[in-house]
Amino acid sequence: MAVALMDEENDELLNDNLTADSDLRLISDVDDVSEMLQLVQSSRYLVYRERAISATQFHADIFLQTTPNSRFRTRTRMDKDSFKLVVDEIKDNPVFYNRSPFAHAPVWLQLAVALDRFGHYGSGASLNRSQELWDIRKGTADDYTDRVFKALNELSSRYAKWPSADERRQTSRRMASKGFRDCIGFIDGTTIALSQKPAIDGECFFLRSKAAL
Missing domain, CATH: 1.20.5 (Single alpha-helices involved in coiled-coils or other helix-helix interfaces)
Incomplete structure (x- = not known):
């Protein structure tokens, strides 16, 4: 118990x-x-x-001097002398300046980003690639591209114009001496790839390589 x-x-x-x-x-x-x-x-x-080092902290001299020529041409589609010339042409454009206490990025950097995108298409020109390559935000890459496009477009009347009658005659004589009579010049075309086929007459926008332009 x-x-x-x-x-x-x-x-x-x-x-x-x-x-x-x-x-x-x-x-x-x-x-x-x-x-x-x-x-x-x-x-x-x-x-x-x-925090990753921002590309805006790079110095122009470092970018121009230390980047190998071949890589520089791959990124900007031009040599360094031509790049400097374009920077000098657009650097005073008001589009690159604002009244904010936070100044825009250097003109050379905005031009480099824009040229890199101009020289590619499809995924090569994507904002994701620009973000990773230049250490900038997607919206920033888009802003750089828009500013450069506007600045370059304002120079179009200076560099892209139809020749005068006298200039056409001079050019025609030079072309005739090379075997091209009654010719005032010739140009090459540049294809611009589209993200998708146009809804109207889409079949007219395809190259032999089956890419839309």
Whole structure:
């Protein structure tokens, strides 16, 4: 009888201890979840963010002098002397300046980004590629491209114009001496790839290579 009572008391004590341990574990779990929730709500980023060096911190001399000529031409589609000439032509355009305390990026950088995009098409001209290559935001790459396009377009009347009657006669004589009579010149075409086939007469916009232009 005494042994049975002792066993019963031990069982009750064991159950009480297990219940207490379970309650403690539950409280501990709730505390852990509460601390984690507080951490998430108080922190925008849970992992340390290492800030990449922005391309706007590069110096023009470094870009022009240390970049190999072949790589420079691949990125900008022109040599360094021509690049400097274009920078000088557009650097004073108001589109590159604002009244904000935060000045625009250097003109040479905006031109380099735009030329890199002009020289590619499809995924090669994507904003994702510009973001990774130049360490700038997608919207920034788009802004650079728009500014450069506007600045270059304003120079079109100076460099792209129909020759006068006297200039046409002189050119025609030079062309005739090379075997091309009654010719005032010739030009080569540049294809511009489209992202998709036009809805109207789309079949007329395909090259022999099956690319839309």
